[in-house]
Every structure is written in structure tokens, then in C-alpha cells.
Amino acid sequence: MxxxxxxxxxxxxxxxxxxxxxxxxxxxxxxxxxxxxxxxxxxxxxxxxxxxxxxxxxxxxxxxxxxxxxxxxxxxxxxxxxxxxxxxxxxxxxxxxxxxxxxxxxxxxxxxxxxxxxxxxxxxxxxxxxxxxxxxxxxxxxxxxxxxxxxxxxxxxxxxxxxxxxxxxxLPAFEKRNGLAEVIKYGVIMDYVFFTDLEKSKGEITPDVIAHCCHLKAEVVSEDETEQGRRAILNYGHTFGHAIELLSEFKLSHGEGVAIGMGMAAAMSVRNGLWSKEDEKRQNDLLLAAGLPFRIGGFKAEDILAAMHHDKKKAHGKLTLVLPVELGKVELFNDFSDEAILEAIRSCCD
Ligand SMILES: NC(=O)c1ccc[n+]([C@@H]2O[C@H](COP(=O)([O-])OP(=O)(O)OC[C@H]3O[C@@H](n4cnc5c(N)ncnc54)[C@H](O)[C@@H]3O)[C@@H](O)[C@H]2O)c1
The missing domain is CATH 3.40.50.1970 (Rossmann fold)
Known part of the structure; x- marks a missing residue:
């Protein structure tokens, strides 16, 4: 136990x-x-x-x-x-x-x-x-x-x-994939060793993996219970992801939205010199191995950005992006232009 x-x-x-x-x-x-x-x-x-x-x-x-x-x-x-x-x-x-x-x-x-x-x-x-x-x-x-x-x-x-x-x-396989997106997210945002373990096991879910994710989430929440600061890192992939879920009228699942959102956040980081192309590939390969997409087809980048802004307006907040700066570390950014965000989204749209 x-x-x-x-x-x-x-x-x-x-x-x-x-x-x-x-x-x-x-x-x-x-x-x-x-x-x-x-x-x-x-x-x-x-x-x-x-x-x-x-x-x-x-x-x-x-x-x-x-x-x-x-x-x-x-x-x-x-x-x-x-x-x-x-x-x-x-x-x-x-x-x-x-x-x-x-x-x-x-x-x-x-x-x-x-x-x-x-x-x-x-x-x-x-x-x-x-x-x-x-x-x-x-x-x-x-x-x-x-x-x-x-x-x-x-x-x-x-x-x-x-x-x-x-x-x-x-649990149906489709539902398992939803959870896997969050599991991989923990590795990218805060634990490089965990990420490499997931790479080795190709995203296999064991009781230890579940316990480790709980441990990582508990660490963040105990520091910032009501999301005044650090807890926001858990939203990695979610700002893009929610917009994508919404636009697809929920035909894409939460996990798929988050995975594509992680793909877009990674592209944004790489395009702006914050992250390496190699690490982006490692993240996206792991998503792929878990049966998750990191690109999207059939949507316009402009519509995704508009949906992101709409979502944020409802929350009376700024468009804050959680972007990787190392494998195992993310930072919050709220000063990117719409054009820069649009280019990153476009690079992930087929
Ligand atoms: N509170 C939070 O911090 C937080 C964080 C992330 C997501 N959420 C919320 O979680 C919800 C999504 O959760 P979810 O993906 O678990 O969805 P869900 O609760 O709808 O469960 C998914 C499906 O799996 C079935 N199911 C669950 N366990 C099963 C099992 N062991 N065997 C067979 N079937 C099983 C359910 O009946 C359901 O049909 C969203 O509403 C989201 O907003 C909350």
C-alpha cells in the first residue's frame, strides 16, 4: 500500500x-x-x-x-x-x-x-x-x-x-487515454525523471505511477491551494485544450484537447527559443505512444485563438500561457502577442 x-x-x-x-x-x-x-x-x-x-x-x-x-x-x-x-x-x-x-x-x-x-x-x-x-x-x-x-x-x-x-x-480505453494526457503532463511540467520512466514504459499505468502523480499534485496544491500562483502550472495544455474541446463541440475529449494543447504550447516554446526541438519531439512521441494526438485537423487557427480569448473573458483574466522551458519545468507567460500565439497554433494545424 x-x-x-x-x-x-x-x-x-x-x-x-x-x-x-x-x-x-x-x-x-x-x-x-x-x-x-x-x-x-x-x-x-x-x-x-x-x-x-x-x-x-x-x-x-x-x-x-x-x-x-x-x-x-x-x-x-x-x-x-x-x-x-x-x-x-x-x-x-x-x-x-x-x-x-x-x-x-x-x-x-x-x-x-x-x-x-x-x-x-x-x-x-x-x-x-x-x-x-x-x-x-x-x-x-x-x-x-x-x-x-x-x-x-x-x-x-x-x-x-x-x-x-x-x-x-x-475502464474503457478511450477514458484511459484521457487520464494518460494528465499523467504525461506531470512529467513535462515538473519531473524529468518521471518523464523518462514514462518513456521507458511507453506510458504503462501502474499503482506507482498513480501514486507519483498524486504526490506531485499534492506538492503543488499544498503550496497553493486556491490557485493564486503556482497551481496554475497544472493548466499546461489546458488553455489551448479547452478552446479546442469547445470548438469541436466536445467531439474531441478532454484528454485529446489537452494533448493537442500540449503540442501547441510546446510549439510556442520552441518558436520563441524557450525550449529545444529535441525535447518537443520527446513530449510529442510520448503522447503518440499513448494514443494521443498533438496536432489537429479541420480547424482554423484564428478560430482556436478566438475561442481561447472567449474562454478567458468569461474568467475575467488575461491569456496566461504555461510553456515548457526545460523537460520537467514550465513557466507562466502573459506577454505574447496574438500573432505569435497564432503562428504556433497554425504550425500544429493540418
Ligand atoms: N476537480 C478537479 O480538480 C478536476 C480536475 C480535472 C478534471 N475535472 C473534471 O473531471 C471530469 C472528467 O472526469 P472523468 O474523465 O473521470 O469523466 P467521468 O466521470 O464522466 O467518467 C468517464 C466515464 O467512465 C465511466 N467510468 C468511471 N470509472 C469507471 C470504471 N472503473 N469502469 C468503467 N467505467 C468507468 C463513467 O461512468 C463515465 O461514463 C470533468 O467534469 C472535469 O471538469 C475535475
Whole structure:
């Protein structure tokens, strides 16, 4: 078993990574603590019975709330439904909401935990690769509005994150690739040795790889919990990527968007003398080996730039780019001209 500690003072917690932990989970639990397990239909069919059984063995009193899968259900209505089930079952401040599933479920369950009775206990049990290496760690919770993704939310840390890498055996390959983009991102932005390990294993996902990603994210979050500065490095590839996802009307997945965004950020760095052509090739070769694109066809560079600006306007922010300056190191830049950005995007468009 590997334990990664998220250091956040009184709100510190452990991230436990162990294959098979869902079959043998032992939690210190107050007797009869009410627990509301939230899962989507897909994950509930596979793992809900196991988790309910473990919670009962630990002395808890669990009930469940099933939601429809998919980003389109990451809404305030779904959060309201979770809170209503919590109220009807008599959950109180010391009760627990468990988010069992991918990033959508974790974000929704965490947001419900943050606002129900102004905050009750919360535990993350991520089941997608993206949720294991990224969304379950760090306390960002929330939902989408018709006006835009993740426009409402709260920073709300869980009491614990429990990761069973064995559940990845049932995760569709397409979903695995989404998580792989984030895994490779960690290597490029902050860990050269990890990057070379991924090159050797061609992006194979082991419990150690998951634990290492959690460790890297915990390091960044414990330094900058609410993204006032350094946490922004985790957005590498995302400024371009979100725009691409949006333009494709979500036909391209988040992972594909981020991977293409990494390709564009790398091109931007190389064109401006910040990064070497060799390192750009190493990044793009690794993305390719993981089945991810780093170029895009069928879109105009001007439209991608416009979508980036539109996204930023909504966030009332400047166009800040996270660009690699070494393999394992990125920096933030907000002084590039639109023309320079456009040229880099154009160089990645087929
Ligand atoms: N909070 C954060 O810091 C943060 C970070 C990154 C992304 N996110 C959010 O995460 C969401 C994306 O997460 P996601 O990619 O996990 O999507 P998701 O939750 O929709 O899960 C993807 C699909 O995989 C299925 N699934 C999950 N685990 C499975 C398993 N073990 N076996 C079989 N099927 C399984 C789900 O039912 C779903 O259909 C987005 O809403 C994004 O905004 C949040």
C-alpha cells in the first residue's frame, strides 16, 4: 500500500493507493455514521455493492444515490438531487458523502458535501484514471452552468482519497487515454525523471505511477491551494485544450484537447527559443505512444485563438500561457502577442 499525504494544516489528509483496496477496505468509522455513496449508473453497476458492503463492515450506515453518467449531468439539478437524498436520509454535519466514480461524480459529490448543511464529511473513491491522478486530489469541486464549464464550485478538501487501481480494468480505453494526457503532463511540467520512466514504459499505468502523480499534485496544491500562483502550472495544455474541446463541440475529449494543447504550447516554446526541438519531439512521441494526438485537423487557427480569448473573458483574466522551458519545468507567460500565439497554433494545424 502507498500513502501520499496532502499537507494542508488542519485539513491534511491521506491518499491511499492499493490494488484490491475496495475488497478489503478498513476504515476507522464512528459506529452508525451515516454515509451517502454517490455513483453514476456505470460505476454503480460495477462497484457500488462492494463499497456498501465495506462501509457496513466498518460499522457505518450507508445509503446510495445514483446519478446519470456524463458531463451533461454535471449540473446544479444533480447536486440538488444529492442534497435532497441526504436530507431525506437525515444526514447531519458529522455524516459522510462518498464520491465513487470519475471526475464528474467526484466534483458533484464534493460540491454537495461542501454546501449541504454548510459542509459535511467527504471521501473520494476515484474510479477513472483522470479522477485518480487529478480530479480527486486537491479539493476543487463543482458543477457546470449552461453558460460554461465549472462555473460554480468550491474548494472543499476530502477527509480521505481511496484509490483501487484494479478498477481501471473495466475502464474503457478511450477514458484511459484521457487520464494518460494528465499523467504525461506531470512529467513535462515538473519531473524529468518521471518523464523518462514514462518513456521507458511507453506510458504503462501502474499503482506507482498513480501514486507519483498524486504526490506531485499534492506538492503543488499544498503550496497553493486556491490557485493564486503556482497551481496554475497544472493548466499546461489546458488553455489551448479547452478552446479546442469547445470548438469541436466536445467531439474531441478532454484528454485529446489537452494533448493537442500540449503540442501547441510546446510549439510556442520552441518558436520563441524557450525550449529545444529535441525535447518537443520527446513530449510529442510520448503522447503518440499513448494514443494521443498533438496536432489537429479541420480547424482554423484564428478560430482556436478566438475561442481561447472567449474562454478567458468569461474568467475575467488575461491569456496566461504555461510553456515548457526545460523537460520537467514550465513557466507562466502573459506577454505574447496574438500573432505569435497564432503562428504556433497554425504550425500544429493540418
Ligand atoms: N476537480 C478537479 O480538480 C478536476 C480536475 C480535472 C478534471 N475535472 C473534471 O473531471 C471530469 C472528467 O472526469 P472523468 O474523465 O473521470 O469523466 P467521468 O466521470 O464522466 O467518467 C468517464 C466515464 O467512465 C465511466 N467510468 C468511471 N470509472 C469507471 C470504471 N472503473 N469502469 C468503467 N467505467 C468507468 C463513467 O461512468 C463515465 O461514463 C470533468 O467534469 C472535469 O471538469 C475535475
Amino acid at each position: 502507498t500513502k501520499v499525504r496532502m499537507e494542508l494544516g488542519k485539513r491534511s489528509y491521506d491518499i491511499v493507493i492499493r490494488p484490491g483496496v475496495l475488497d478489503s477496505m478498513k476504515l476507522q468509522m464512528r459506529k452508525d455514521r451515516k454515509c451517502l455513496v454517490v455513483a453514476d449508473h456505470n460505476v454503480a453497476a460495477l462497484y457500488l455493492d462492494k463499497v456498501m458492503a465495506r462501509l457496513k463492515e466498518c460499522g457505518a450506515n450507508p445509503i446510495s444515490h445514483i446519478i446519470e453518467p456524463g458531463e451533461k449531468n454535471k449540473t446544479l439539478e444533480t447536486v440538488g438531487g444529492i442534497c435532497r437524498t441526504a436530507a431525506q436520509a437525515g444526514l447531519e454535519r458529522k455524516s459522510l458523502i462518498v464520491g465513487l466514480g470519475g471526475g464528474v461524480t467526484g466534483d458533484l459529490a464534493g460540491f454537495a458535501a461542501a454546501i449541504y448543511m454548510r459542509g459535511i464529511g467527504f471521501c473520494q473513491v476515484p474510479t477513472s484514471l483522470l479522477a485518480m491522478v487529478d480530479s480527486s486530489v486537491g479539493g476543487k469541486t463543482g458543477a457546470d452552468l449552461p453558460e460554461g464549464k465549472n462555473l460554480i464550485g468550491a474548494f472543499y478538501q476530502p477527509e480521505m482519497v481511496i484509490i483501487d487501481p484494479e478498477v481501471l480494468n473495466t
